Amino acid sequence: MTATAASSTAGQAAATRPRYTGGRAAAGRRARFDRDSRSAVGFLSFNMAGFALFTLVPVVLSVYIALFNWPLTGGRTKFVGLGNFSTALSSYGFWRIVLNTLYFVGVYTTLNLIVSLALAAALSPRVKAVKGKAFLRVVFFIPVVTPLVASSLVWSLMYNQGGIINAALGAVGIPAVPWLTSGPWAMPSIIFMSLWLGFGYNMILFIAGMTNIPDSLHDAAAVDGASPLRRFFSVTIPLLSPLIFFGTLLTLITSFQVFVQAYVLTGGGPGNASTTMVLDLYDEAFRYLRLGYGSSIAVLLAIMILIVTAVMFWLQKRFVFYER
């Protein structure tokens, strides 16, 4: 903003500033404020009640239950303090499950961002060479709105020893791979299926962001001799960084909570090769009926997500560019 423009704006503000008219005006403002506040509270109340009832209270209760030995089907509850947490942290296989979760989060989030960004760049309105972009956007977005259980069941059939994937590999002379029953392949199979399912959301988000980037910036960079790749990294990515941050944060949080894919495809197996924290807490709480112990895993997961979110917000200050 130039100095002239700033001066002009200040002048307009001064000209429209109301003169002091005494206590009556102040009382009017207060009344209007009270009226607005009441309206705001009214509009917000349903949402806040829902948030309190279905989010806040369960979270608080979950923390509370985690402090008890709490059988799901009756029996005496017993206060154990942090006992469930220490049991979890020292239990057999727990750290393997944490590593599985981090493995999924790290690889899935990274691949999701790369694929969704690449496809968004290819399908953005700026690219004229690609035909049928609207159709392709719909095709890539369909998995996002497909029921997760149904998708997972179909993928389990595709991953099957005699499924279509192994049949395709066999056609080119590659032996069948036990995708879901071998330790090394189980988690990558889940990640690949999750990627197919999830990249469409970020892709649409990024396409929307790219559409809003003024053509003039790209044109100016092109005039300065920047190649398309250079323009992508020096113009598109910086201006898209708020949306990339948003998409990354959401993807991270949801990937920490991965459950259905592992539950349907592998049940967490073979062994514990694909058991994630949410799957583990489900088993503990609802299969083995140890609600307190299951809740402690949920609390530990929430703490992990909080830490990662805090780190993301810290990184945001350095790497996210907000146009002012």
Add this chain to the structure above:
Amino acid sequence: MRLLSKKSDNARRHPAVATGVAMTVALAGSVATATPSWASSSTSNLTWFFWTGSPGETAVWQHNASLVTQVYPNLHVSLVTTSFTDFWSKLPIEASTHSMPCLAGLQYGYVGADGSLFMPLNSFIQKYHYSLKPFETTMIRELSDNGNLLALPYDFGPVVIAYNENLFKQKHLALPQDGWTWSQFLSDAKALTGGGTYGYLPAVSLELAYNLTGTPDAYVQGGKFNLTNPTFEKGVQLQAALDYQDHVTPAFSEAPNWATEEFDSGKVAMEVNGPWSLIDFKGLSNFPVGWVEFPSTASGMHTYNEGSGFGITKDCSDPTAAWKALTVLVNQQALAYAGARGRAFPAWLADDDLWTKFAGGNAGQVMETALAKAQPQEVTTNWTAFQTALTKYEPLVLNGSISAAKFATEVQASSGSGTGIAPGNLSSLLGG
């Protein structure tokens, strides 16, 4: 429905979460609208929650539910079904909100883990002078915990080998007969493998482990859950070798219903199974299914006698009406219907001939011989965790990724601690 203590097959992984939610809502609704007061002249509606694996099975139990109304016109039983695996997840969740349906199935394996959700039937039996004499006694014991009978049995039976007669004939092999040996089994399995077919379905079976080692309850010792002992490891090792060493099995798969389809489609010649699966064999396969007891080893032939029953849950608001319904669901007429359609080897002993007649061949003789040698299987309080761990580590030991010893260690650690369940003193129920 193939009910083995080790649920190695099928529907494990197609839990249909969405269906589960709908089921839960339906159950909750049913319970909420139940009309108790059996004593009054008003109608009583009871929900019966049970597992089924095919429409044919559901039809059998639906028919038996209607028998209740024929006997007690003011009593209506609504059948709600789900898969076997989902059943054991949903019932405890219903229990946690005190909304279990009045009537539910109870398999012997889950007496330790979920028996506490059921009312002991002792007081009803004594109050109404109900006789348990028509029932198979082993199942009365297997459905009891510490002197309390938790369910009236509807079926029982030994775990045996089911085989595809056509595949044996195509390979010019003699059909297996009771008294065959482990070496014959191996020889047949190898001969049956090739040309797109396999000799045996890959699985870690507790029943076959018992047969191969001659040690019942190798995983429960002194009342304590103990997998890491040489006997259990040997039983697992011999089964795993069929897969990774002898290659007489198709590659293990987690796909829904995979095991069932492999056998029913005629690709696999032999599998471990029991008489409860006859209804599916008749309905889903297009070849004659033969039955033979486990192949014997140096220590002879061993197997378990397994089965299930129906009980009254602790959330039932009208247990008297539920008891009346229960006595119809396991009466001779109801179990005759299930037996004649191959869904159950009836626990009401007088009905067993109906299953035998429907099965044809020498199936009845095989069952009788195997039952004479069968032992009750001891189960544990951590049965659910044990079964889950077995399922998760099964592929690794079958494909040779881990040894049987490692398998036992991992399953033991993942199963947590547990103790064996004892039926206790049932003399007051069984008449001395």
